[in-house]
Amino acid sequence: MEQLVARLGLGVCDDGFISADDLGVNRGDGCFDATLVRVEGGKASADFVDVHLERLANSARLLDMDPIPADGWRELTAEALDAWASRGGAEAVCKYIHTRGQETVPAGPLGFITITELSAKRIAARESATAVTLSAGRRADALNDAPWLLGGAKTLSYGTNMAYVREAHRRGATDPVLVTTDGFVLEGPQSGILVLKDGLLFTTPVEATGILDSITVRHAIEGWERLGRPVAHELYTPEELFTADAVWLASSVRGVTPMVQLEGRDLPQDREVTEELRALVRP
Amino acid sequence: MEQLVARLGLGVCDDGFISADDLGVNRGDGCFDATLVRVEGGKASADFVDVHLERLANSARLLDMDPIPADGWRELTAEALDAWASRGGAEAVCKYIHTRGQETVPAGPLGFITITELSAKRIAARESATAVTLSAGRRADALNDAPWLLGGAKTLSYGTNMAYVREAHRRGATDPVLVTTDGFVLEGPQSGILVLKDGLLFTTPVEATGILDSITVRHAIEGWERLGRPVAHELYTPEELFTADAVWLASSVRGVTPMVQLEGRDLPQDREVTEELRALVRP
Helix, strand or coil: CCEEEEECCCEECCCCCECCCEHHHHCCCEEEEEEEEEEECCEEEECCHHHHHHHHHHHHHHCCCCCCCHHHHHHHHHHHHHHHHHCCCCCEEEEEEEECCECCCCCCCEEEEEEEECCHHHHHCCCCEEEEEEECCCCCCCCCCCHHHCCCCCECCCHHHHHHHHHHHHCCCCEEEEECCCCCECCECCEEEEEEECCEEEECCCCCCCCCCCHHHHHHHHHHHHCCCCEEECCCCHHHHHCCCEEEEEECCCEEEEEEEECCEECCCCHHHHHHHHHHCCC | CCEEEEECCCEECCCCCECCCEHHHHCCCEEEEEEEEEEECCEEEECCHHHHHHHHHHHHHHCCCCCCCHHHHHHHHHHHHHHHHHCCCCCEEEEEEEECCECCCCCCCEEEEEEEECCHHHHHCCCCEEEEEEECCCCCCCCCCCHHHCCCCCECCCHHHHHHHHHHHHCCCCEEEEECCCCCECCECCEEEEEEECCEEEECCCCCCCCCCCHHHHHHHHHHHHCCCCEEECCCCHHHHHCCCEEEEEECCCEEEEEEEECCEECCCCHHHHHHHHHHHCC
8 A cells, every 4th residue: 555644633544635725735824744664563753753753843833833832743643654554655755734724714723644555766865865055045144034934844846956956856856955045054954964074073054044954953953962973054056065074964864874975076984874864863 | 794715626515625734724834815805786896816727826836846737726706706696794804825735645736715804804904004024034146057046836735924924913913024134125924015206106025035926016016107107126124114105014914004113113194095996906
């Protein structure tokens, strides 16, 4: 099987409950979050559910929506994971979607989960990334004091994120790296970025730039720090990636993926640290 | 009745055909367009359908999607308008929605229409607008040579557009006016802007800024020019609005709406020209 749908208030259910005037569809007005589903010994589990639900609630707040209580999501997750395992589901992505609900009928917000089997392509994409830089069309500080630009929110308005990916593919790369008009690296449209240089593990600061607070990046940085090693949140340029000791894309579903090329030029790799980081971000 | 739904291939139909994994929902990955439905003498008509379908097709192209042929849309529109009139529907907005379709099942794109009665609030909003400026977080030229930022496309990723409106309301205004970080007026998140100064009717240039090509603005400018009066597409600052002879928001559904206040300061009005412009943009 490929996919399972569960709706708050209904549990695992048939598809077809989204109205044509749902603001999630008409306006991309809502938020989502996603995490990895592992299946082992006939049981399915989802990584860091509480952390993802916390980020989902924060995205909702940034959109001036009341967060959906975590308890309801947790119950629905448990039911959906049981159903996924009993139907023989494989490794998958669990997506939480919260829309503002219908435009014409004030029925309240809509919350649902999809569990979708990872395609072979998505699994293969974990091995390595080849990247190109693309303009994010804004300065690093453009979202400061402008909460209406929705910095830090993982919204359903992901159209530009997908367009970056298509452009990267058009240029023969697997992944785009977003660069500000003042020359700094932000993030990937579906991942954070980790850079290693002389033992220092660093990443783009979240607050100062309005990028998404990547849970995988956070776990990697926290884990590295726990090992007594230096970490930093600082702005850096694409040029610095060429002189780094290693660079990774990090996301909940894809994990820690070595960036092996940027703008067609090979980047150094560190297989040992890749495995260390992968261990650090695992539940 | 409040709303009617019609789907390409099905005609006027029951709601509930949008899948949980439709990319329009999950990613705001698709485009839309909207026009006004008038009901007169028991017949419903939609304004400038072909022009809106042309812009919808252009939005699709900008998203690397094959446009849905206009013939199908036109047929569906006729059927939906007939149904709307026969059910006693009033003045309404006809929205065309084209999503990239489902993520997991390659069923092809989804196209549907909603016809939704205009609320009393939306009708009242035609009378006048009070505006505040909000940062668009980018320079006027930021979208040039960066098609992945989707300038000019009316996409379903409208979350920021809605956030601008909420922020304007929070500030006690009816409408936001987007201003670039280099100080130029772009547009409203759901309307274009027209400015009159010494007989010159001007508006923000579309190509140079990546704003949406407002059909109502275009008709107003073309009509003004046909009358032998001067027009311009040029960048201007918010300060210029205070010294203008009159300013309007323009959109297909709302029409030509005088902006009577900006940042809490009164703007001059010209009722005669308002009526002239309204006549120019009418089919």
